[in-house]
């Protein structure tokens with residue numbers, strides 16, 4: 496087992512053990528934010544034939560420049576198909592999105608015509624092609640729609656539906672079990688007695704797991720159990736989950752038992768401790784095909800370890816590019832704590848006309864929850880970095896954002 500290793504080494508050690516989960520076919524309505532496990536393409540041209548862009552009247556090529564009153568051949572309604580081609584000196588009434596009669600060169604909106612009996616009058620020269628949606632204007636048959644490893648967005652749901660892809664092959668959602676090891680930690684619906692602490696990390700992790708495309712399937716507590724009982728519970732969870740997160744009991748105090756307990760279940764721990772603050776007491780390992788990540792109990796240390804290790808693991812399980820993206824932002828707050836250890840501060844990043852900025856949020860102690868209400872980024876302060884001044888450029892890792900958002904992936908590629 497490796498001790499006190501770098502963040503990237505820890506992350507890559509875990510990723511080296513992870514394969515995408517099995518593929519499942521789900522109804523399109525359940526594919527939102529899931530990751531496509533195969534490529535999908537347009538099954539036909541869209542529009543499939545020339546269509547009208549307006550409610551109006553079809554004009555023949557020979558009547559574009561000037562025209563007499565045009566004799567009305569037929570009036571088409573939504574869902575109708577033209578029963579005859581257009582002829583010079585004649586017109587058909589057409590609807591928005593409806594198929595056009597053969598030989599239509601343009602369509603005049605109905606606001607611009609005058610009707611007299613069965614004749615349609617309109618003045619002026621008409622440009623060829625006006626108000627016509629050509630066949631294949633939107634998509635050509637065979638054109639790629641979504642590639643394997645890409646998220647199904649709301650817009651993509653509409654596109655897939657337009658081509659009849661009503662069932663979608665996606666990677667199975669990772670099942671994640673959370674286990675709180677602190678004997679003082681009680682579920683948040685209980686009123687803590689003296690010495691007890693309400694669990695905030697469990698619900699917080701479950702929310703992050705959901706954003707990252709996983710399913711938090713179980714939340715267990717050492718509280719009320721003898722360590723022996725917990726070992727059995729933990730072993731059971733490891734056999735059912737794709738990822739097990741233990742929380743707390745990770746530092747080396749006498750009552751800190753995460754490492755011993757995990758080993759007793761037969762898990763092979765790969766590393767213990769990473770060179771970062773907060774989150775230094777994070778560990779990782781495997782048991783069969785289950786990934787195990789041990790997180791600190793201190794809330795901000797807990798989520799830092801989560802973002803640095805668990806988010807990439809969950810992304811890899813879903814066939815996404817696991818690598819955390821980074822971008823550069825102008826820091827709007829000073830930070831004067833230096834030191835040898837690499838740090839990740841909770842921040843709020845935003846983009847405006849001047850580019851990306853990030854504000855360091857108040858409450859940066861690893862025991863504090865305060866910054867967690869509004870953080871959307873982790874700000875990297877490299878080891879040995881001098882104090883950060885307002886206006887300095889800093890490296891930012893997006894966090895606490897739906898992992899399956901394509902814009903996150905475009906940030907990741909920058």
Ligand SMILES: Nc1nc2c(c(=O)[nH]1)N[C@H]1C(S)=C(S)[C@@H](COP(=O)(O)OP(=O)(O)OC[C@H]3O[C@@H](n4cnc5c(N)ncnc54)[C@H](O)[C@@H]3O)O[C@H]1N2
Pocket residue numbers: 675676677679680692693694695696697742743744745746747748751773774775776790791792793794796861
């Ligand atoms: N002698 C040492 N003490 C500590 C060290 C050290 O290296 N040597 N490291 C400090 C740092 S840094 C951190 S971070 C914490 C990590 O502690 P653990 O991961 O062992 O976590 P616990 O001791 O179990 O809990 C710490 C803190 O967090 C609260 N907690 C735990 N679980 C939850 C939860 N689910 N919801 C809310 N709060 C939780 C717990 O009550 C403690 O207050 O260790 C330092 N000490």
Ligand code: MOO
Pocket residue numbers: 771772773774775776777791793796861862
């Ligand atoms: O793990 Mo503690 O992380 O350094 O706050």
